[in-house]
Amino acid sequence: MGTSDTRHHDLVVIGTGSGNSVLGPELDDLDIGLVERGTFGGTCLNVGCIPTKMFVLPADRIVEAREAAELGVTITGARADWAAIRDRVFGRIDPIAAAGEKYREVDPHITVYRADARFVGPMTLDTGTGVTVTADRWVVAAGGRPRLLDVPGLDRVDPAHGVHTSDTIMRMATLPRRIAIVGGGFIAAEFAHVLDAYGSEVTWIHRGSTLLRSHDGSIRSAFTRLARERFTVDLGTTISSASRDGDVWNLRLDHGSEHSDLQVDAVLLAVGRVPNTDQLDCAAAGLAMHDDGRLVVDEYQRTSVPGVCALGDVSSDYALKHVANHEMRVVKHNLAHPDQLIASDHRFVPHAVFSHPQIAAVGPTEQQLVDAGRPFRCYVQRFGDTAYGWALEDHTSFLKVLIDPDTHAILAAHCMGQQASTLIQPLIQGASLGQSAEEVAKGQYWIHPALSEVVENALLGALV
Numbered sequence: 514m515g516t517s518d519t520r521h522h523d524l525v526v527i528g529t530g531s532g533n534s535v536l537g538p539e540l541d542d543l544d545i546g547l548v549e550r551g552t553f554g555g556t557c558l559n560v561g562c563i564p565t566k567m568f569v570l571p572a573d574r575i576v577e578a579r580e581a582a583e584l585g586v587t588i589t590g591a592r593a594d595w596a597a598i599r600d601r602v603f604g605r606i607d608p609i610a611a612a613g614e615k616y617r618e619v620d621p622h623i624t625v626y627r628a629d630a631r632f633v634g635p636m637t638l639d640t641g642t643g644v645t646v647t648a649d650r651w652v653v654a655a656g657g658r659p660r661l662l663d664v665p666g667l668d669r670v671d672p673a674h675g676v677h678t679s680d681t682i683m684r685m686a687t688l689p690r691r692i693a694i695v696g697g698g699f700i701a702a703e704f705a706h707v708l709d710a711y712g713s714e715v716t717w718i719h720r721g722s723t724l725l726r727s728h729d730g731s732i733r734s735a736f737t738r739l740a741r742e743r744f745t746v747d748l749g750t751t752i753s754s755a756s757r758d759g760d761v762w763n764l765r766l767d768h769g770s771e772h773s774d775l776q777v778d779a780v781l782l783a784v785g786r787v788p789n790t791d792q793l794d795c796a797a798a799g800l801a802m803h804d805d806g807r808l809v810v811d812e813y814q815r816t817s818v819p820g821v822c823a824l825g826d827v828s829s830d831y832a833l834k835h836v837a838n839h840e841m842r843v844v845k846h847n848l849a850h851p852d853q854l855i856a857s858d859h860r861f862v863p864h865a866v867f868s869h870p871q872i873a874a875v876g877p878t879e880q881q882l883v884d885a886g887r888p889f890r891c892y893v894q895r896f897g898d899t900a901y902g903w904a905l906e907d908h909t910s911f912l913k914v915l916i917d918p919d920t921h922a923i924l925a926a927h928c929m930g931q932q933a934s935t936l937i938q939p940l941i942q943g944a945s946l947g948q949s950a951e952e953v954a955k956g957q958y959w960i961h962p963a964l965s966e967v968v969e970n971a972l973l974g975a976l977v
Contacts, residue, residue: 518644520624522546524848525638525648527630527793530555531825531837532654533613539849541622546646548626548638550792553614556656556826557834558606560680565703567602568683569867572710576869583906593711595688602683632798635818650820652844653800653808654837655789657826662695662782666755666762674757675779679704682781689713689779693764695752696783697724702736702868704781705744710869716745716775718752718766725866729878729927731893731913736872736929739909755780788827812856814844822847831862861944865934870910873933875941876925879915889915889924894971896930900962905931914940914950914971921949921976932964939968950976 525546526532533554536545552559571593578591618625628640638646659678661668672681675689679700688711694701697719709715717724717740723733724740740746747766754765764775788806795802801809801817808816808828816823822844825837836859843857863875882889896902896910910930916923923944928937943953954972959965 520546520644520646522624522646522648524650524652525646526652526654527638528555528654528656528825528827529553529613529617530557530654530656531834531841532652533617534838534841535652535654535824535845535848536617536623537845539845543622545623546626546648547617547623548628548630548640548646549614550627550629550655552610553617554610557837559610560683562834564602564606564683565679565707566867567605568598568707569703571598572707573869575710576706593688595685595711598711599683599685629792631792631794632800633794634797635799636820637798650848651822652848653793653795653816653821653823653827654825654841655793655827657786657788657832659782660785660787662752662784664752664755666757667695667752667780667782670782675760675762675777677779677781679781679783685779689777691716691777692779692781693718693762693775693777694781694783695719696785697721697726698783698785699725699864699866701781701783702740702866702872704783705740706867706869708781709744714745716747716777718747718750718764720749720751722748724748725872728872728874729913729925730880731911732872732874732927732929735909735911736868736870739870786826786832790827813847813854814840814857830859831864833862833864836862861941863937863941865937867934870930871933872929873937874925874927875937875944876915876923878925878927879913882915882924887924888918890918890975891915892971892975892977894967894974896964896967899964899966899970901964901966904962905964907931912936912967912971914975916950916972916975921951922947923950923953923972926971930967936964936968939965 523543526535527548529549575591578588581588617623626640628642630638630640633639636647670678691714692708693716694705695718705715705717723737725733725736751767752764753767756763762777762780766773766775790806799818808823810816810823810828814822814824824840824844826832829836840857843855847854861875866872893911893913896907912928915925923940926937926940950972954969959969
C-alpha cells in the first residue's frame with residue numbers, strides 16, 4: 514500500500530484491553546477499526562491482574578506452609594518450581610490472547626490494525642503501516658505502561674541483563690538469587706511476596722518513609738512493620754547510580770546523607786505507571802490532558818474533542834481493571850444510545866493488594882476525612898478477636914470501618930489480612946447501595962464462626 518492510502522470507519526477503538534469489550538452486538542451495524550500496538554488483550558490479561566494473581570497463589574501456599582507451625586502442623590520441603598509455575602500461567606494466558614485476536618480478525622465488520630499508531634491531526638491516525646485511519650467516532654483505551662528510573666542502566670527495560678518491569682518479570686528464564694525491588698506501591702508489594710516465597714533474596718528499596726503511601730495510616734504502618742520482618746527494606750532510599758559487572762548489578766543507594774552499595778542479580782522497577790498518551794501523540798489530535806498525561810474526560814467518558822471518548826488507564830484516576838471495565842460499559846451504552854447517556858459512578862472504587870497479608874480498601878482514609886473536616890466514627894476490629902481468627906492464630910490482621918456519626922452511612926473501610934479482597938465486599942455493596950451500618954450488620958444472618966464476622970463486629974462496634 515502507498516503512504517497516501519486512507520481508510521474511513523464509523524468507529525475506531527484504540528486498545529484491546531477493556532476497549533476490546535466495547536465491541537458487541539449493539540454496534541454490529543458499524544464499520545469498526547481496532548488498533549493495538551502491543552499484545553492483544555491489554556495489561557490485565559497479559560502482564561497484570563490475571564497472571565500476577567496466578568503467581569501469588571503458589572506464593573501464598575509456601576508462606577502458609579512456613580506459618581503452619583503455629584497451628585501445630587509441620588510442613589517441610591514446600592518450594593516453588595519457577596519454570597513449572599511460569600509455564601502453567603502463560604500456557605493458559607497466551608492462547609487466550611491469540612484466540613481473542615483471531616476472533617476479531619475474522620469479524621467481517623472489524624478491521625484490526627496491529628500498528629504503532631500515532632495521531633497526526635484531529636480524528637486522524639497514522640497506523641505506521643501505510644494506512645491513515647479516520648473515523649466519525651473514537652474510543653481511546655490505550656492503557657499505560659511502567660515508569661522507568663532516570664538512572665543510566667535503569668532507564669530502559671533490559672530483561673537479558675536483569676532489568677525488569679512488571680511487563681517482563683514473570684517471563685524470566687530462571688529465578689534470580691538476589692533481586693532489588695524499587696518502589697513502594699501495589700506492584701512492588703505483590704512481587705516482593707512472590708519472589709521471596711519462591712526463593713529469591715529480596716531487597717526492597719523505597720524513597721518514602723512507609724510502604725503503600727496511598728493507604729490508610731493504620732495499614733501503612735502495620736504493613737511496613739510486617740514487611741521489615743520478612744524482607745530487607747530500605748526506606749528513605751534512592752538509587753543514584755547503577756553499573757553492571759559481569760552478571761551482577763552494583764547499585765549505589767543514597768540514604769539521605771549516607772550511602773551504601775548493593776549487589777544483586779536483577780532489578781525490578783515498580784515505581785509507578787504512565788498513560789500511553791505520549792506514544793499516541795494525543796496532543797496532535799487536540800485532546801486535552803492533565804499534567805500527568807491522562808486524557809481529560811467528563812462523567813460520560815467524553816474527551817475535549819467531540820466524538821472522542823476515553824476509558825481506563827489512559828484517562829482514569831484509577832489504574833484498576835474493574836474501573837476500566839465499568840467505564841467500558843458506560844462508553845458502550847453511550848455509543849449505542851447517544852440520546853440516553855449514562856455517567857460513570859466512581860463514588861466507591863475499591864482496590865486490593867495481593868501481598869501477604871492481603872490488603873483491601875474502599876473510600877477515603879481516616880486522615881483524608883480529618884483533612885476534609887468530615888465527621889466520622891471509627892472502629893477497628895481485630896481478626897484475632899473473632900472465633901475464626903482464633904483458629905487462624907492471627908495476631909496482626911484487622912478491619913477498620915469509618916461511618917457517618919448521624920446517618921451511619923458507610924464512608925470507608927480498610928482491611929489487612931487473609932482474603933481481605935473478599936471480606937471487604939459487603940462493605941463495598943453497603944456503601945454503593947446506600948445501606949446504613951445497622952442495615953448491613955443487623956439486617957442479615959452472619960455465619961458463625963466464619964471470618965465474615967469480622968465485618969459484622971466492626972460495624973456493630975462503630976455503632977456503639
